[in-house]
Amino acid sequence: DIVMTQTPLSLSVTPGQPASISCKSSQSLLHSDGKTYLYWYLQKPGQSPQLLIYEVSNRFSGVPDRFSGSGSGTDFTLKISRVEAEDVGVYYCMQSIQLPYSFGQGTKLEIK
Amino acid sequence: EVQLVESGGGLVQPGRSLRLSCAASGFTFDDYAMHWVRQAPGKGLEWVSGISWNSGSIGYADSVKGRFTISRDNAKNSLYLQMNSLRAEDMALYYCAKAEGYDILTGGALQHWGQGTLVTVSS
Numbered sequence: 001d002i003v004m005t006q007t008p009l010s011l012s013v014t015p016g017q018p019a020s021i022s023c024k025s026s027q028s029l030l031h032s033d034g035k036t037y038l039y040w041y042l043q044k045p046g047q048s049p050q051l052l053i054y055e056v057s058n059r060f061s062g063v064p065d066r067f068s069g070s071g072s073g074t075d076f077t078l079k080i081s082r083v084e085a086e087d088v089g090v091y092y093c094m095q096s097i098q099l100p101y102s103f104g105q106g107t108k109l110e111i112k
Numbered sequence: 113e114v115q116l117v118e119s120g121g122g123l124v125q126p127g128r129s130l131r132l133s134c135a136a137s138g139f140t141f142d143d144y145a146m147h148w149v150r151q152a153p154g155k156g157l158e159w160v161s162g163i164s165w166n167s168g169s170i171g172y173a174d175s176v177k178g179r180f181t182i183s184r185d186n187a188k189n190s191l192y193l194q195m196n197s198l199r200a201e202d203m204a205l206y207y208c209a210k211a212e213g214y215d216i217l218t219g220g221a222l223q224h225w226g227q228g229t230l231v232t233v234s235s
Contacts, residue, residue: 001174031218039221041157048207048225049149049157060223092157096219099171101147101159 002027002095006104014112019080021107023093028073037097040069040078043106044089052091053078085111114138116208116226123232124198132229134191134208142166142186145211145219148193150204151228160206161193162216169216175201195231203233 003026013019029038040053051060053069056076066081080087088111093104120132134146147162161172161182170182181194191208205228212220 033218035218037218037220041222043157048227049222050225051221051223054212054221054223060221090156094157094159094222096221099162099216100173101162101219103157103159106156 001100002029002098002102004093004095004102004104006091006093006107008107009105010108010110012110012112013080013083015085016082019083019087019109021078021091021093023071023076023078023104025074025076025095027098029076029095029097030073031097036072037095038069038071038076039094039096040067041092041094042087042089043092044086047089049092083109083111087111114210114224116210116224118206118208118226118229121206121229121231123234125235126199126233128198129194129196130198130231132193132195132206132208132231134226136189136191136208136210139210141184141189143214145169145214145216146184146191147209147211147216147219147222148182148191149207149209149222149225150202150231151207152201152204155204158204162211162219163191164216165214171216198231198233200233203231205230 041049043049090106148160208226209222210224
């Protein structure tokens with residue numbers, strides 16, 4: 001099974017400052033079809049998870065452009081260029097290249 | 113607008129069974145794979161099971177294999193999770209999620225999620 005490891009597990013950021021979350025997979029998420037099956041989700045307090053980024057770097061519909069994703073193979077990063085109050089919650093990476101799908105442990109973002 | 117509404121959760125004794133349902137609307141249900149993901153109280157997300165558009169591909173987490181059965185009824189736009197031999201560690205909020213594509217193998221994103229239904233396992 002693929003293990004997803006996120007760092008840090010918590011983050012406290014001043015509004016307007018950047019934030020970065022790392023996600024590492026135990027196996028490459030690059031498939032022979034050319035796609036990399038790495039996704040980022042945000043679970044705001046009391047809400048269901050929502051898709052932010054698909055295939056490493058593509059923003060899902062309605063996601064602000066302050067969110068960006070990068071990486072390849074086994075190392076990935078989610079960046080928020082300027083954190084806003086509405087960005088609080090827990091961020092998860094997820095892989096779907098192989099069953100069982102797996103999530104990182106989550107990174108809790110709070111505002112200073 | 114995609115809507116996923118889970119139901120069927122509740123309080124159940126260890127060893128008993130429960131069947132969860134997910135009613136889907138706002139998209140062509142039989143074009144997409146569907147999944148169940150759970151979240152134990154205060155914990156992270158755990159993928160539970162997935163089913164392809166035509167039920168031809170099905171997968172389970174090791175933690176539920178042999179006890180849980182996923183199914184779908186495309187005529188009713190509904191997804192199900194039959195949970196047998198429930199354990200304390202199965203207690204969680206269970207989310208239904210719509211996949212990006214039709215299969216669960218290299219399945220893409222879980223694009224849309226319901227609000228979840230809570231399963232409590234306790235004597």
